[in-house]
Amino acid sequence: MADVRRVAAPAVAVLALVSAAITFPHAWSWASDQRSSFEGLDSPTLVFKYQQLLPAEAVAFVQTRLRPKQRYYVLPREGDFFAGVSYPTAVRTFARYALLPAVQVQDPRSADAVVGVGADPGTLGLAYAKVEWDPNGTVVVAQVKR
Amino acid sequence: MTRLLLLQLLFLALGAGALPVLGIVRDRAELRARLPLAYLVGVAVAGIVAAHLALVNAAVGVTELVVLTIVVWLVAWRRLRAAGSREHSPLDVVGVVALLLALFLLAHVTRMLETRPLYEWDGWAIWATKARALFELGGAYQPVFTTYPPVQHPLLLPALEAIDFHALGRFDGTLLHVQLGLLAFGFAAAAWTLLRERVPAALAGLTVLAIVSATAFVKQLSTNYADVPLAIFVALGAICLARWLAEGDATLARAAALFLGAATLTKPEGLLFAAAALAAALAAGGRARARGTALVALATALVLLPWRIFVAGHHLKNPEYSLGDALNPAYLADHADRLGPTLRSVAGHAFSLDWGLLLPLALAAIVAALLAGRTRLAVFAILWTLFSFLGIVLVFWISVVPVELTLRWAAYRTVASLVVGAAALAPLLVGQSREGGERRLLLPLRRHQA
Numbered sequence: 001m002a003d004v005r006r007v008a009a010p011a012v013a014v015l016a017l018v019s020a021a022i023t024f025p026h027a028w029s030w031a032s033d034q035r036s037s038f039e040g041l042d043s044p045t046l047v048f049k050y051q052q053l054l055p056a057e058a059v060a061f062v063q064t065r066l067r068p069k070q071r072y073y074v075l076p077r078e079g080d081f082f083a084g085v086s087y088p089t090a091v092r093t094f095a096r097y098a099l100l101p102a103v104q105v106q107d108p109r110s111a112d113a114v115v116g117v118g119a120d121p122g123t124l125g126l127a128y129a130k131v132e133w134d135p136n137g138t139v140v141v142a143q144v145k146r
Numbered sequence: 147m148t149r150l151l152l153l154q155l156l157f158l159a160l161g162a163g164a165l166p167v168l169g170i171v172r173d174r175a176e177l178r179a180r181l182p183l184a185y186l187v188g189v190a191v192a193g194i195v196a197a198h199l200a201l202v203n204a205a206v207g208v209t210e211l212v213v214l215t216i217v218v219w220l221v222a223w224r225r226l227r228a229a230g231s232r233e234h235s236p237l238d239v240v241g242v243v244a245l246l247l248a249l250f251l252l253a254h255v256t257r258m259l260e261t262r263p264l265y266e267w268d269g270w271a272i273w274a275t276k277a278r279a280l281f282e283l284g285g286a287y288q289p290v291f292t293t294y295p296p297v298q299h300p301l302l303l304p305a306l307e308a309i310d311f312h313a314l315g316r317f318d319g320t321l322l323h324v325q326l327g328l329l330a331f332g333f334a335a336a337a338w339t340l341l342r343e344r345v346p347a348a349l350a351g352l353t354v355l356a357i358v359s360a361t362a363f364v365k366q367l368s369t370n371y372a373d374v375p376l377a378i379f380v381a382l383g384a385i386c387l388a389r390w391l392a393e394g395d396a397t398l399a400r401a402a403a404l405f406l407g408a409a410t411l412t413k414p415e416g417l418l419f420a421a422a423a424l425a426a427a428l429a430a431g432g433r434a435r436a437r438g439t440a441l442v443a444l445a446t447a448l449v450l451l452p453w454r455i456f457v458a459g460h461h462l463k464n465p466e467y468s469l470g471d472a473l474n475p476a477y478l479a480d481h482a483d484r485l486g487p488t489l490r491s492v493a494g495h496a497f498s499l500d501w502g503l504l505l506p507l508a509l510a511a512i513v514a515a516l517l518a519g520r521t522r523l524a525v526f527a528i529l530w531t532l533f534s535f536l537g538i539v540l541v542f543w544i545s546v547v548p549v550e551l552t553l554r555w556a557a558y559r560t561v562a563s564l565v566v567g568a569a570a571l572a573p574l575l576v577g578q579s580r581e582g583g584e585r586r587l588l589l590p591l592r593r594h595q596a
Contacts (some may be wrong), residue, residue: 011575011576012511012575016352019359024251035261043263047264084551097271100275
């Protein structure tokens, strides 16, 4: 038993050293690659890759038309995004993040506004006080008439 | 960025004050010796307080944190005994070089994190959304926090990041990654301190280096997922609990309660890993440690309680699984086809070379501890590792998400706490206490003289 006690600590230390020798260079170069990939991007709200779901101009367009805590519903066009996630789910998920502090709801009947992304809010059958399309004609904010 | 770094000094000051208030140090000499624990203790305390206050829509910013720090220090000053000198454990070159290498790598990673935008799905869809909502809405505003999936994820990490945004004066999805890098610094310092009190510096330093240089650790740290922060709290809680079992030092039981409590508020799986640790400690510690371990369990539960009340009060359900199904043999039998792929995937990820040799290292240490007759620590490590592994498998088994999807999305990161926690215990299993005793390194010199 004394032998085990004497040998065990150095053996585990060597294993730890070998482990670090295997992973340290990968971890270092991965971090270097990431830095060179992202250096120069300077947008505190940017979401890399997924920003395409609602580009920065579209986010700005919608945000200027929604008040903090205003309840909105997102109506996206149909489609798939990636395995297990539909396009409407992806857009709604992204909008939840990007349009804060406005609050997304899951039922259009409890919304104060409808945000259409490649879809026309008119199809929901709600009455609107004001409907504004973005210059590209892909995003629309419709204020529900109360 | 400067404001964010100054905020970290505030976390450090809060933690330094919290160490005596929570009974993790008893006098000034012990405070000096355990000062590297202070940053992560401060982060845990601030995160727990902010997460709980968020439930009543009270935001924690810099002012609130300064007030909390002052109050904590007023109490700490009265509790800290002046006396006490401590035996300074010898440093060795290997240990110091290993620790410096670990910190050097983390500095390189944190410098990268300063430029990394939100990228991975859950990083923005769950964690950054919750952090931004806490910041912009001033708390757990119900229309958001009772409807935005996944509603069952607790709030420590987003609450911590919301404090960062208050310090910055704005939401910043890039700079929030710096907080994650600094958490890793805090982990390295805390793990080194807790291990070095008991084992040779070389063993402590090399283990810390092996953990933080694991490619999976670095990559997952960079994603704004909560899995590595959870692994950090779980691993520190496990180290403290193991040392409490081995040494009977109540200060470590208190530290275990803080870290395990923080773990339960970081992710739902935190409860799994904390419960596994506490069950393993009760089994391994025997009657001598039963009361203290039960108190740790009680304190951990009290930390989690406000969140559980919020979840129950708003009837929030986990859409992915129901724990009741884990106790339903018929349900488990009906879904038995999920078991094989789950076992293969979880074990495969745990032993992946992305984690280096961390799990083989932990298993080797367990075997060595058994052979060397360190039964109490070995039983604790075996049971914690086993319970944690089986718990992870069970969660994937009872999940309603198609097994290939849930394994692809989550298995690689759910093992983080298991791997990091098991590796962090390894030095304790094989390391010779420098005096060969159970609890000598932090005893005041005057007791030795007496």
